[in-house]
Amino acid sequence: MTTSSTRFGVIGTGRITRRLVADLQSTDGAVVTAIASRSRERARWYGDQYGIDAAVEGYAELLKRDDVDAVYISLPPSMHAEWAIAAANHGKHVLCEKPLTVSVAQTRQVDLACQAAGVRWLDATGWLHHDRTDAFATWLGEGRFGKIGHVSAAVSFYQPFQSGDHRLDASLGGGCILDLGWYAGGLVRFAMGRMPAWVLADEVILDGVSQRLTAMMGFDDGATATISCGYDTATRKWFEVAGTESSLICDDFTRPWADRPARYWIHDAAGTVKSESFDGHQERNMIKRLISDEPLLRYQQQAIDTQAIVEAVQASIKAGGTKFVLSTMTD
Template sequence: MADDMTHSPVRFGVLGTGRITRRIIADLQSTPGATVSAIASRSEERARWHADSHGIPVGVEGYQELLSRDDVDAVYIALPPSMHHEWTLAACEAGKHVLCEKPVALSADQVREMIDAVNRVDVRFLDATAWLHHERTDQFRQWLTTVGPAEDSVKAAAKKDDLFSDEEDDVAAIPFRLGPLRHLSASVSFPNPFLDGDHRLHADLGGGALLDLGWYSVGLVRFASGRLPDEVYAHAVMRGEIIARVSATMIYADQLTATVSCGFDTSTRKWFEIAGQDASIVCDDFTRPWADKPARSWVHEASGKVHSFVPPSEVGVDEATADASANEPNSGRCQQERVMIGTLVDWIRQGSECGEEKPWESFYRQALDTQIMLDALQASIDRGEPVRLNSPEV
């Protein structure tokens, strides 16, 4: 299949017709090298209605029926989280590549089985955590290279870099260093906008704030630290059967600490602070840039100096033009979902030609570790006490 896809578009089939599919279908259709050939629902009438609405050639009744089609190379799984594990395994059995909505599954054991399955049949898998693919996130990755001892940061700081448009004196060097990481903080929330029947209101479907929004806040902590904490302690506010809000602390072996917050009953927040000994990175919209503002972030040095950054595609974008160009495919601004889809398309096209380099493995590890941390937070909520991640019960 990989050889056939070297030049042909990767044909996606969509499993599910929920609200989130509308945006991602448009992104799939707008990403070079990708197309949408079919969409499936439990109802033939609903599948055909969505196919007609989105300009998709075929509407299919039943998810297995879509997986058996010869005109589908990859699937986008937009089903409730409780169904991600089952249909990822089914897609692997059918030899289809997978783009899966988040949270990836209901437990770390399920994520492990999903990763084992894609590796066993040599298909590609990517969770639809789009912020990890934004151009601005590449800046964060570069800045995190300066967390080591001073002598180790010299090489990173000397590396040519053109991302810092507001630094006129020396754009060839990262103009600060974070120093050793001390504290990480991430908060993601929004007031409940759900319609009746939304899966996020049902615990048995994977609903609740911990899985739905904790995937982002916990994922940010994993992204910044690159590892698992030793211990977590979480508290939850319940709304009936689901978790409406979570606050948690995390402790690492080297005295790094972290706090995360997520909730369905709090004003919209999507911010983080990565605090090092010498500087801190701050971002107020990391999950998705505000529509009416350029993607931005700040670095606060211990001296009080503040650097304000935007990624290259946002240079020259101001608030007056940001909203109008936010979703324009030719605006030049980074469209994180399309970059994410393009990444998966590239992996599929590479096939076995990538050799020993397997860039998807770092994303698998990010997803698995995020789920391990979420499992530990749920265990702490259930027990009402701190939980160590090396415990056999976690």
């Protein structure tokens, strides 16, 4: 991307911003030069908190700055496409929080805008960039677990929301389908290396937004997958990939538990268990990847496919919990 440090501008001052700003500031080759909020005071307060020189009122103003090469977008999901496309049109590289957008059509528009502008983009789905995930990808590619018959993933947390949380506002892209289904659906796509043929889903809604999602998926070769996501059970971030030879199990795939290294287990038919842990920093790896010259196509395709799985989940629910066949998708 560039030989000197890539200068990031941050758009939004939400809860996740603090963590990603620290990750940007601790990644070789990245610096944070500006932060934008809807409010000048809020931008200034966060700028002071995070040690960022330029505090900017309004996201559009940040995009005009010459001291910004790339943006990190941490807005509610319904605003991602608009600001990712605007950033690309200003020649800025884009690191956008998950879910990348709220529809396949919007995700394609982001991809096209970045291609047209010649800028790089990634969604900030950190787990895809952990060294452990690279090992999983290698083993899955080698067929180490035999033929995969089933994948299951569960992502949830139980937390009283603060009033005004975008997760409770459908118009901002709230609800657990986009928020947590992004991780679980993406894990299925990653583990199988291809798209499901059909999706069958149901949800529990509270105050207009999805609180719990349960979905089943099927593949052309007969393999299946199940995902469970929700705001109504204690934290889960785990998966099982079940093959004819053994199963790969992980209980912290979205982000390693704070006090432990990243880990996994392989169980075989004889009950033998292999377990190992990994060091590494997924967000720093992700940032390094964005600011390098490494091809990003496989991560971008993973994001586009994940968006399609999430949309198929929504389509199945909308159709009253009937099977949605992905080949009927128009976008």
